[in-house]
Amino acid sequence: MTDTPKDRGVLILAGGRGERFWPWSTAARPKQLLPLAPGGRSLLAATVDRARRLVPAERIVIMTAESLVEACRREAPGAIVVGEPVMRNTAPAIAAAAAFFGPRTAFAVLPADHAIEDEAAFVADLDAAFGRAEREAVLVTFGIRPTHAETNFGYIRRGLAIAPRVHRVAQFTEKPDRERAEQWVASGEYAWNSGMFVWTRATFMAALAASRPAIAGQLADLSFAPSETSAFEQALRERFPSIESVSVDYAVLESAPNTVVIEAAFDWDDLGSWSAWARRQPRDSRGNVCWGDAVAVDCDRCVVVGDGALAAPLRLQDMVVVATAQGTLVCRIEDSEHVRKVSEAVRARGSA
Amino acid sequence: MTDTPKDRGVLILAGGRGERFWPWSTAARPKQLLPLAPGGRSLLAATVDRARRLVPAERIVIMTAESLVEACRREAPGAIVVGEPVMRNTAPAIAAAAAFFGPRTAFAVLPADHAIEDEAAFVADLDAAFGRAEREAVLVTFGIRPTHAETNFGYIRRGLAIAPRVHRVAQFTEKPDRERAEQWVASGEYAWNSGMFVWTRATFMAALAASRPAIAGQLADLSFAPSETSAFEQALRERFPSIESVSVDYAVLESAPNTVVIEAAFDWDDLGSWSAWARRQPRDSRGNVCWGDAVAVDCDRCVVVGDGALAAPLRLQDMVVVATAQGTLVCRIEDSEHVRKVSEAVRARGSA
Numbered sequence: 001m002t003d004t005p006k007d008r009g010v011l012i013l014a015g016g017r018g019e020r021f022w023p024w025s026t027a028a029r030p031k032q033l034l035p036l037a038p039g040g041r042s043l044l045a046a047t048v049d050r051a052r053r054l055v056p057a058e059r060i061v062i063m064t065a066e067s068l069v070e071a072c073r074r075e076a077p078g079a080i081v082v083g084e085p086v087m088r089n090t091a092p093a094i095a096a097a098a099a100f101f102g103p104r105t106a107f108a109v110l111p112a113d114h115a116i117e118d119e120a121a122f123v124a125d126l127d128a129a130f131g132r133a134e135r136e137a138v139l140v141t142f143g144i145r146p147t148h149a150e151t152n153f154g155y156i157r158r159g160l161a162i163a164p165r166v167h168r169v170a171q172f173t174e175k176p177d178r179e180r181a182e183q184w185v186a187s188g189e190y191a192w193n194s195g196m197f198v199w200t201r202a203t204f205m206a207a208l209a210a211s212r213p214a215i216a217g218q219l220a221d222l223s224f225a226p227s228e229t230s231a232f233e234q235a236l237r238e239r240f241p242s243i244e245s246v247s248v249d250y251a252v253l254e255s256a257p258n259t260v261v262i263e264a265a266f267d268w269d270d271l272g273s274w275s276a277w278a279r280r281q282p283r284d285s286r287g288n289v290c291w292g293d294a295v296a297v298d299c300d301r302c303v304v305v306g307d308g309a310l311a312a313p314l315r316l317q318d319m320v321v322v323a324t325a326q327g328t329l330v331c332r333i334e335d336s337e338h339v340r341k342v343s344e345a346v347r348a349r350g351s352a
Numbered sequence: 353m354t355d356t357p358k359d360r361g362v363l364i365l366a367g368g369r370g371e372r373f374w375p376w377s378t379a380a381r382p383k384q385l386l387p388l389a390p391g392g393r394s395l396l397a398a399t400v401d402r403a404r405r406l407v408p409a410e411r412i413v414i415m416t417a418e419s420l421v422e423a424c425r426r427e428a429p430g431a432i433v434v435g436e437p438v439m440r441n442t443a444p445a446i447a448a449a450a451a452f453f454g455p456r457t458a459f460a461v462l463p464a465d466h467a468i469e470d471e472a473a474f475v476a477d478l479d480a481a482f483g484r485a486e487r488e489a490v491l492v493t494f495g496i497r498p499t500h501a502e503t504n505f506g507y508i509r510r511g512l513a514i515a516p517r518v519h520r521v522a523q524f525t526e527k528p529d530r531e532r533a534e535q536w537v538a539s540g541e542y543a544w545n546s547g548m549f550v551w552t553r554a555t556f557m558a559a560l561a562a563s564r565p566a567i568a569g570q571l572a573d574l575s576f577a578p579s580e581t582s583a584f585e586q587a588l589r590e591r592f593p594s595i596e597s598v599s600v601d602y603a604v605l606e607s608a609p610n611t612v613v614i615e616a617a618f619d620w621d622d623l624g625s626w627s628a629w630a631r632r633q634p635r636d637s638r639g640n641v642c643w644g645d646a647v648a649v650d651c652d653r654c655v656v657v658g659d660g661a662l663a664a665p666l667r668l669q670d671m672v673v674v675a676t677a678q679g680t681l682v683c684r685i686e687d688s689e690h691v692r693k694v695s696e697a698v699r700a701r702g703s704a
Binding site: 315335 | 375645658661662663664665666667675677679680682683684690691693701
């Protein structure tokens with residue numbers, strides 16, 4: 001690979017199963033492939049569109065499950081789409097996919113299934129992060145200013161200020177309980193961990209080697225041209241089964257001394273539930289979000305989705321009704337983060 | 353037709369559209385064809401099974417819409433199934449279908465879509481009604497002892513007692529408002545009008561001629577053998593379009609002087625809503641009625657139906673969730689009698 005400072009890249013992690021959007025999401029069409037983004041685009045397509053404002057398509061690598069490679073290719077023309085034979089979480093995925101970039105290439109790591117509307121602010125912040133990663137051996141993360149005491153996100157505690165909106169990271173944390181989340185948000189020292197990062201391959205692999213030498217040792221020698229996707233996948237089939245499955249947060253970021261956090265100027269949401277998605281959708285005069293084949297009769301503040309099936313609630317308030325060919329979900333909006341219980345129950349009876 | 357006193361018949365009225373069971377019911381499969389009866393039978397099949405305890409199959413006439421003739425034939429092997437070219441409500445339907453019976457033949461009129469469990473009591477009461485209709489020129493109706501102040505049924509006020517559990521009818525009434533229904537039930541003088549009747553053709557046509565001479569005049573001369581269904585339907589195509597559409601209750605019973613009411617010893621329900629149907633279904637340990645492809649997760653007292661689609665409610669109480677290929681209905685059980693609003697809204701947007 002060429003290796004000039006401006007030879008930037010983007011790695012999109014698109015391997016999630018996305019069960020929180022059951023029944024809209026399926027094994028063949030998980031959350032990142034659903035048309036949850038503005039304009040009826042999939043979240044992956046919207047992520048690719050944002051990435052293309054940073055780098056050309058041929059500098060975008062998409063890591064996904066083997067079974068989703070073809071579907072992802074349709075959403076990302078011109079990008080390098082590769083499939084993992086077994087899912088090993090984000091640390092091995094990033095270390096492996098970095099083989100498409102040169103050692104001094106800075107690349108952004110972007111989850112495929114998050115929502116960002118202010119793309120101009122996104123591009124400006126990412127550009128600043130690329131520059132910093134190219135100048136210094138740092139792991140750049142993006143912190144989101146919390147709007148509420150969310151318990152489904154990890155948090156980043158800011159340390160020493162090193163530039164406007166840029167701090168050393170004092171601490172990465174796991175998802176907190178309610179009380180702790182409230183304390184953190186009140187303190188003003190914490191930001192949500194967006195799961196987006198920028199670093200060079202050399203800086204990342206050095207940090208991984210320090211904390212998880214086994215993983216780094218199994219993947220550090222890989223190097224592939226954009227056209228060598230088959231060779232890459234063959235290497236993963238040989239190496240991934242024996243590799244530890246671990247997140248980049250846990251394996252690298254929580255222990256690395258050279259992490260910095262940029263306070264994002266853009267909006268962000270991980271769309272972790274039907275209610276999170278609905279917050280970003282247009283509503284009718286009674287506050288309902290209706291998508292697709294949906295008829296809400298005398299309903300208020302409901303989320304009604306019909307895709308391949310007709311959803312028709314009557315006289316409901318604050319409910320989620322999603323009808324698809326796979327099944328129909330009905331719950332209170334406040335329970336939409338427990339949807340996984342339903343997909344598990346359905347799987348347990350062998351239906352879907 | 354032969355015409356001996358024991359040459360009894362049964363007329364089953366199966367022309368209803370049954371929109372209250374939307375989305376399970378469709379134009380091609382209205383309520384009477386849904387598997388709402390015990391043992392997974394359709395209501396029509398269950399009605400035919402009951403009728404066959406009274407008369408042989410070839411003495412059963414089923415009047416339905418032209419478009420439903422084939423479907424009804426499958427549910428009623430051996431019966432005489434005929435289609436109305438246009439629907440003209442129950443008075444013309446009964447007067448026309450009576451052409452398959454001799455003038456002195458007593459026949460029962462049974463709606464195709466009601467629920468009755470105690471078949472032995474049903475057979476005994478119907479047998480008594482046949483006997484009375486064969487002996488006297490009376491119009492026999494069946495009154496159901498009210499269990500609550502139902503506002504969706506017509507009521508019959510009892511007059512002079514003429515035998516155990518048999519009275520002259522003092523008055524037929526339309527559906528009452530809540531206050532009136534409560535008064536009537538408290539009085540002990542009223543019974544629900546079950547919509548089931550027994551009379552001879554001669555007695556019925558005489559009563560019709562007295563109250564609606566035009567209808568009687570257009571249909572009184574018809575007479576057909578069981579095999580002459582095509583000739584019958586041809587006659588209806590010629591005569592029904594110009595005939596008044598009117599119910600037998602309004603056209604005949606409310607004005608006839610020779611009506612009697614038998615207090616039914618059997619249970620009865622017209623299954624006018626999802627909640628009425630659910631009252632007769634087995635429940636799980638949390639009070640849910642689950643039918644077909646249904647997974648209720650942490651739900652209580654819900655009605656969950658999946659037919660050609662999976663219904664999967666989460667953490668709901670006292671709700672109806674029905675998923676079919678035609679669509680998904682979600683409402684509170686107490687709102688299930690307003691389901692017509694949904695089917696109308698869906699039709700208005702041209703979806704189903």
